[in-house]
Amino acid sequence: MSTPWTFGRKLAFGFALVVTVTILVGGIGVYALSRVVAAKDEVIDGYGRRLIDARHLEAETERKSGKVRGFLISGNQDYVDAFAAAQRSVATLLDHLDGLATEEGRRQIAAIRRDDQHYDQVSQEIIALHRSGAPLDEVARAFEAKVAPAREALLASLGAFIERRERMLVEARAAASDDADTASTLLVIAVGLAIVLAALAAWLLTRGLSRQIGNAIVQVQLSSTELQAASTQQASATREQATAMAEIATTITQLLTTSRQIAESAQSVARIAGQTNSAAATGEATIVHARDALAQIRQQVDTIVQHMLELGRSSQQIGVVLDIVGELAEQTNILAINASIEAAGAGDAGRRFGVVADEVRKLADRVSASTKEIRELIDGVRSRVNTTVMATETGAKAVDAGWTQIAAVSSAFQEIAGMVTTTTDASREIELSTKQQSSAVEQVNVAVASVTQATLESEASASQTLATASQLATLSRGLTELVRTEPGFQGRT
Secondary structure, three states: OOOOOOHHHHHHHHHHHHHHHHHHHHHHHHHHHHHHHHHHHHHHHHHHHHHHHHHHHHHHHHHHHHHHHHHHHHOOHHHHHHHHHHHHHHHHHHHHHHHHOOHHHHHHHHHHHHHHHHHHHHHHHHHHHHHOOOOHHHHHHHHHHHHHHHHHHHHHHHHHHHHHHHHHHHHHHHHHHHHHHHHHHHHHHHHHHHHHHHHHHHHHHHHHHHHHHHHHHHHHHHHHHHHHHHHHHHHHHHHOHHHHHHHHHHHHHHHHHHHHHHHHHHHHHHHHHHHHHHHHHHHHHHHHHHHHHHHHHHHHHHHHHHHHHHHHHHHHHHHHHHHHHHHHHHHHHHHHHHHHHHHHHHHHHHHHHHHHHHHHHHHHHHHHHHHHHHHHHHHHHHHHHHHHHHHHHHHHHHHHHHHHHHHHHHHHHHHHHHHHHHHHHHHHHHHHHHHHHHHHHHHHHHHOOOHHHHHHHHHHHHHHHHHHHHHHHHHHHHHHHHHOOOOOOOOOO
């Protein structure tokens, strides 16, 4: 035969279930948030930085080309030194990218390195030819025949490498979005399961506690009924002294036994209620800690949103700078066209100046094209920032929903603590009443020794016992009204 569960065991089970569900939901929330943050960091710190490094490599390559043209135009040695510095910078960037690339990326970097070395070789040849004092026309023809094709091949290799980096960034962003959706779905499912389990546990605890309290009330009703009957018999016995004295003694003995049992039961109920109240307080404290943990998660989510917004503002500032660069490129292009016109009008004397103007115009066109590409990249960054902010706000709403459910559980614990306090007070009153009843019965037992005083004392004791029984009956009816609507309770009034 199985032992029925007490108040303490039932509340301990409910508390353990709530703690387990809370830990499970918190663990799933932390896991989901860590996956989203890791995916975001991989996209930004991994693929995004590698694409920026690739763009930096392209810019350094353009800077080398510009230094070669600057030396050919002006003959200034500073351009040669700057060309050498750009060579070192390009080599450093290639080494850095090679250490982070995959097998396919290393093959592309090897092709870029070969084209870059070929470009550096022909550039050195053109620089040496110009230093030897060769005519400018010969230098220009050699430049167009050797340097320009080498530069186009190098830019083609760089373009293929950058295109692959952009494709990898788009794929990583899509994967990060999928991880965020999966994490959100997992968290919603966990919260739903937690709500169902909490509701089921609350229903089972309420039903079991109401049933036990109802059974205790039935016992109190039975005891109060018996006590009323005994007090009535005692009042009759006072009018029939000779024949009822033995019955009075027997009734008093039974009454003492019953009152002691009621006192012990009341003490047990008070002790169990105190333990239940302590367990409810512990559960409420645990819920408070869980709310604090959710508040910290919400604060971290808000921090991520702020960082994303700052990144968006930075991209807007970059866009303003690009507008200025674009305007400068357009003005430079117009000036180059005007210079070409003036050089054409000057005839042979302006031919060299026309070559320079043509190179300046080409450089302005490339700057304009690069500005458009950078603007498209910034627009992509803004779009990804907005997507990340929306996903983070969705996670914040899920955290708020968890916060609301925990608050409901905390309120339920407070109600349970209030009911336990009421039960404790009632059990103390029952204990006090039974002690008073025991004292009255002992007085009646002493009064039996004196026939003369027995009638008066027995009558007074019977009246007091009847009042106590009435109080117990009233108390039991009140408790019955509290639990009468609960399923599984069958009492009588």
